[in-house]
Amino acid sequence: MSSQTSLVAEQVRLQQWAAQIQECQSRPADMKVETWCSEHGITKANYYYRLRRVRKACLEACNPEPAFVELPIPAALPTAMPSADSCDMKPAAVLRNSRGLVLEIYNHTSADIIRSILEVLVHAE
Numbered sequence: 001m002s003s004q005t006s007l008v009a010e011q012v013r014l015q016q017w018a019a020q021i022q023e024c025q026s027r028p029a030d031m032k033v034e035t036w037c038s039e040h041g042i043t044k045a046n047y048y049y050r051l052r053r054v055r056k057a058c059l060e061a062c063n064p065e066p067a068f069v070e071l072p073i074p075a076a077l078p079t080a081m082p083s084a085d086s087c088d089m090k091p092a093a094v095l096r097n098s099r100g101l102v103l104e105i106y107n108h109t110s111a112d113i114i115r116s117i118l119e120v121l122v123h124a125e
Helices: 002-025 033-039 044-062 111-123
Strands: 093-096 102-105
Touching: 002 033, 002 044, 033 044, 102 111
Parallel strands: none
Antiparallel strands: 093 102
8 A cells, every 4th residue: 555655646646746737837938947936945956857757757657669579480480481582482371450560461471370370469458
């Protein structure tokens, strides 16, 4: 319970700091940060500390998606890859989604690889 309370307290503190930072950033153009800070009872160093903490919290909340997902190589690989001028180098199927994801499936692609890819795609947004 104590850790949950401190987590809530930190979130409240970050929200208050974010409001202060927004207020400071909308100060008059001729007013310096140092002047704004002294008028609001905080030091310039404390303002920049709070700014850094709020930015870090925002970046952690965004949590960008991984750019790629590594798939294991199946034990049974094809013995020979088709040549570049072969018909096998043209995809047998092309799947596209609304977010721009394109998946090309070739005739020589093993069922294990296709199964692994589809398992990953189920969880992709």
